[in-house]
Amino acid sequence: MISDLRATEVSHLLLSKFLREGQRAVDATAGNGYDTVFLAKKVGKRGQVYAFDIQTIAIERTKALIEKEKCADVVRLINDTHEKLTEYIKGSVQAIVYNLGYLPGGDKATITKADATLSSIKEALELLAPGGVISIVAYPGHDGGDCEAKRVENLLQELDSALWDVFSYQRFNAIKPAPYLLFLHKRTG
Numbered sequence: 104m105i106s107d108l109r110a111t112e113v114s115h116l117l118l119s120k121f122l123r124e125g126q127r128a129v130d131a132t133a134g135n136g137y138d139t140v141f142l143a144k145k146v147g148k149r150g151q152v153y154a155f156d157i158q159t160i161a162i163e164r165t166k167a168l169i170e171k172e173k174c175a176d177v178v179r180l181i182n183d184t185h186e187k188l189t190e191y192i193k194g195s196v197q198a199i200v201y202n203l204g205y206l207p208g209g210d211k212a213t214i215t216k217a218d219a220t221l222s223s224i225k226e227a228l229e230l231l232a233p234g235g236v237i238s239i240v241a242y243p244g245h246d247g248g249d250c251e252a253k254r255v256e257n258l259l260q261e262l263d264s265a266l267w268d269v270f271s272y273q274r275f276n277a278i279k280p281a282p283y284l285l286f287l288h289k290r291t292g
């Protein structure tokens with residue numbers, strides 16, 4: 104059930120529609136672990152979640168949260184960049200989640216960077232199973248976040264509409280740059 108209308112909440116709502124027990128999913132930016140736990144609970148004991156983060160502190164926080172939430176056995180934690188998705192994951196996955204920007208409660212200088220984000224999303228497009236989804240929450244208000252978000256948008260606008268459905272969800276009456284959701288669905292045929 105949705106409790107508010109933030110981009111991260113709406114992302115989870117949409118992911119719930121596409122993700123089933125026993126499937127495989129990726130959290131490309133593990134951070135404090137909330138998305139990882141969400142994905143792990145969706146795919147259940149027979150599923151698998153790969154959670155990436157370049158910061159050791161983020162991997163440690165995610166580890167603590169998945170243990171507390173009793174879903175650690177489903178999660179593989181990867182302390183490395185999400186530019187290497189296909190080095191760690193063989194075969195396709197059903198969902199890939201990006202929550203861009205910096206680690207809340209962490210070092211604000213360590214932030215997702217446009218070049219790495221784009222390179223990772225290009226790999227994600229290949230890794231995704233037909234019928235699968237990619238969720239990207241972008242933060243145009245962060246330093247460099249606007250440029251990163253624009254470059255992601257440009258990439259997504261080039262995707263063939265016969266193969267991809269791409270949606271955006273954002274607060275229309277925001278008074279300052281607000282986080283927004285880009286949501287992709289890979290068509291089945």
Ligand SMILES: C[S@@+](CC[C@H](N)C(=O)[O-])C[C@H]1O[C@@H](n2cnc3c(N)ncnc32)[C@H](O)[C@@H]1O
Pocket residue numbers: 131132133134135136137138139155156157158161183184185186202203204205206207213214215216219220
């Ligand atoms: C907004 S936080 C993610 C929040 C997280 N999804 C949650 O539920 O708490 C963004 C994270 O992306 C990570 N990050 C930045 N660049 C990265 C990269 N190239 N590969 C993987 N993670 C990266 C940061 O270290 C930070 O922890």
